[in-house]
Amino acid sequence: MEPVEVQIMGDGFIDILYAKDIGKNGLGIHVPKNYMSAKVKCEVNLIISLPGCKSFDASGVIKHAGRIGADSEFKSFGIHFTRINPQHRGLLENYFQKIVADNRRHVRVVPSPENPVRVHATINDTTEVFQVKDIGIGGVGLAGGSSVPDCSPDEAVNIIIALPTGEKVQVKGSFKYSNQANGVLGLCFRELAATDAQRLKQYIAERVRELQKKIDYS
Incomplete structure (x- = not known):
């Protein structure tokens, strides 16, 4: 908006x-x-x-x-x-x-700085660790890797999302965009198991509640 x-x-x-x-x-x-x-x-x-x-x-x-x-x-x-x-x-x-x-x-939420979410992505047999800028049930925005991967939009990428709760969500996705200048990436989920989707939904719902509490300053 x-x-x-x-x-x-x-x-x-x-x-x-x-x-x-x-x-x-x-x-x-x-x-x-x-x-x-x-x-x-x-x-x-x-x-x-x-x-x-x-x-x-x-x-x-x-x-x-x-x-x-x-x-x-x-x-x-x-x-x-x-x-x-x-x-x-x-x-x-x-x-x-x-x-x-x-x-x-x-729904797409920004993780709390105090409780960050990180992604381990396996790209061309190399594992990179990224910081999550925002995340939703359909994809995730990433930053902070040592290098920006040069992947085609159709190339499958295996990732593990480490949630603040200690739970891990395994996803197969593909990069939708990358910015070589600032190291920002956008990844779209392609395969997400029902149990992993539920873990992700629970995290997003809890983060939405946290943000809504901050909105009301009464």
């Missing part, structure tokens, strides 16, 4: 940012790690622009801030609404429900 633009106005500053998480009670924003304008407990005025809707204003307070990951160039903070028109809160609720419905059709 299109990003939600948020103008944040505080004591002596105004910034235009984009919401990463959003709910009826608040929103989450990613900013560069050297961002200094807003701090925890800072009260801010907001102008929120939902896709397809007229912009509206609200007020809030920054409840928490933190790094996204040890190597990330960004940090995050959560804003809890202290003033918002009930009609506008309803717009946010509808937007959130659209996100949930879209996720149910095409």
